[in-house]
Amino acid sequence: MPDWITATLIVLATVVAMEWVAWSSHKYIMHGWGWGWHRDHHEPHDKTFEKNDRFALVGAAMSISMFALGSPLVMGASAWWPATWIGLGILFYGVIYTLVHDGLVHQRYFRWVPKRGYAKRLVQAHKLHHATIGKEGGVSFGFVFARDPVRLKAELKAQREAGIAMVREAEIG
Incomplete structure (x- = not known):
């Protein structure tokens, strides 16, 4: 059994690594060949669930698989002890994602509009992600780490001018 410091470091490293996994899968899978599942997330609807929610099941399967690999x-x-802690990190990231993305940004579970600070920056960055029409182009593919909205607006404007993305003008000014 590993000591608690090693286990904690593995969990924390996994949570951080999952933001990179989420960013890259969002950019290259969800806005690529997985657009069929992700599209309804970018379109207005009044459904409780979206096809996009299937990606949460993929994350859950990753976490469960790691728990299984770590279980004697x-x-x-042949159980691999770090797998349990990796599975826990994936689970924690999923909870953070659900609270931040689905809860705070899209207000699926609670209503709170932040007026300042990092929470406001997260909401602004993700709203800029949704400023594009269709799967091409776009900015801010991460879910927890948000870049400066001023820079994101400039990137969207450049993408629109280059013909890379169709952008809702009202969103970028």
């Missing part, structure tokens, strides 16, 4: 009950002597 499942894997016997």
Whole structure:
């Protein structure tokens, strides 16, 4: 059994790494060949669930798989102890994602509009992500780490001018 410091570091490193996994899968899968599942997330609707919610099941499967790989009950002597802590990090990231993206940004679970600070920056960055029409172009593919909205607006404007993305003008000024 690993000591608690090592286990904690693995969990924290996994949470940080999951933001990179989320960013890259959002940019290259959800806005690529996985657009069929992700499209309804970018379109107005009044449904409780979206096809896009299927991606949460993919994340859950990743976490459960790691728990299984780390379990001596499942894997016997070939269990890999770090897998349990990686699975816990993926689970924690999923909870953070759900609270930040679905809760704060899209207000699916609670209503709070931040007036300042990092929470406001997160909301602004993700709203700029939704400023594009369709899957091409776009900015701010991460979910927890948000870049400066002023820079994101400039990137969107440049993408529109270059013909890379269709952008809702009202969103970028």
